[in-house]
Amino acid sequence: MAGRAAVPEVIWARPERTGRGPKPAYTRADIAAAAVRIADAEGLDGVSMRRVAAELGCGTMSLYNYVPRKEDLYELMIDAIGAEHEIREPSGDWRADMLRNAMETRGIMHRHTWAPRLMSGFYGFSPNSLRYLEHCLDCLEPLDLPFATKTELVALLNGVVTTYTANEIATAERTRSLPWSEEEENAVRIAYLGSQVATGAYPRLAAAFMEQSGPIDLEGVFRRALERVLDAFDPEKR
Amino acid sequence: MAGRAAVPEVIWARPERTGRGPKPAYTRADIAAAAVRIADAEGLDGVSMRRVAAELGCGTMSLYNYVPRKEDLYELMIDAIGAEHEIREPSGDWRADMLRNAMETRGIMHRHTWAPRLMSGFYGFSPNSLRYLEHCLDCLEPLDLPFATKTELVALLNGVVTTYTANEIATAERTRSLPWSEEEENAVRIAYLGSQVATGAYPRLAAAFMEQSGPIDLEGVFRRALERVLDAFDPEKR
């Protein structure tokens, strides 16, 4: 009985409510929704236990009855936005379906720009994550590969989506931030990069720098990356 | 003069020291090394401005002369471990070289397990990052593609390395953590996943679950992912 952590490792393993005692005033969904609302409006740093409790209208420490650690609150948030995935019947064209899934994930992250920060770094087993994974496997049914490989495809694709979308969001926020205008900001960056490149220490970087003209088409970069990853698993392309 | 942020957006654009006044007692390298030492020993959460200042042997607020924001301290740390990349003459085999680079990055992250948390989420322009990027472009010289595409290759590869290594580290730390043994921990997870799968809501997931036997070979998964990404850019494989 002693020396054991009282709290289960993962929140999804603990039941949402137990029989005894007063009825809980809130559901996990309530709490997740409140946290997501705050994060959307004020950024992830606005999400504190106190702030969420206030949003719900209860005392700070009451929240700990539902969410043993803040980390678990983050898990609830990820699960909550996972519900925004629209699961529809696979078309039979696995590439098209997976591309659609990826673009949808990107859309969700653009709606909740704090999401990549929470997503990158760990693998989720929340109900909606499992649901989404199941759906992906469904879409991949026409593809003749072992399940293990399909899972690897989904993982790789999700990783790329998260990484790239995180970069898009970071770029957008950098652009929108502070007193600088986009032109000035870019000018500062270019000036710095240019000054580095001009030292002659990075000849190939300099060449790449010269070659590029105009702003980068981030969505294009994203789509190309997706296509490449899909190519890598496509038997017809090998 | 008014209404402008006094601090440059990126720390690399501000010179390390200016002529006037007393000589700074520490270099950026000193500070970065101290922070890295703490993070290696006590984890990233151990890295606070106070703690780093103490490690250096100066007052907390003195640190702010060198590092305007904590975020910049993180940048210094990333740059510092970037120095561990061993830049060697390209062999002429771009695939082998890039594979080596990727494995080396993975090694660095395994030595500094806090690194993925800092790396995922933004694009660095630190001196050592530029040096590494230049080196990658050097390795890719034999590959007949425009620079823009090569840069995309490097970015995609780096993203995959970070994502996968982060997952490896998270898995390892989960295993090593708390009073549970690895067997118990896995048992708990499997039991939870199994219980979900047993609901019948995830038939394909269940099939994937059944198909797999024994522990996952994470390094194998990683290497296969790398090969696939490289394939996707290899003209001879298309």
Place this chain on the structure above:
DNA sequence: TCCTAGTTACGTACAGCGTACGTAGTGCGC
């Protein structure tokens, strides 16, 4: 039916965080 054990609710308190601000001392450039 009542009792009690397991819950919920939540106020207080603590240690720690990033950092704004003010002051004192130092040494280069004019």
Place this chain on the structure above:
DNA sequence: GCGCACTACGTACGCTGTACGTAACTAGGA
């Protein structure tokens, strides 16, 4: 040699996650 830009750093503020203790409540077993 003067002044100013810089370094150094103590104090203080508002914030964080959360341990702990107490009071109210209710479902299950006797």
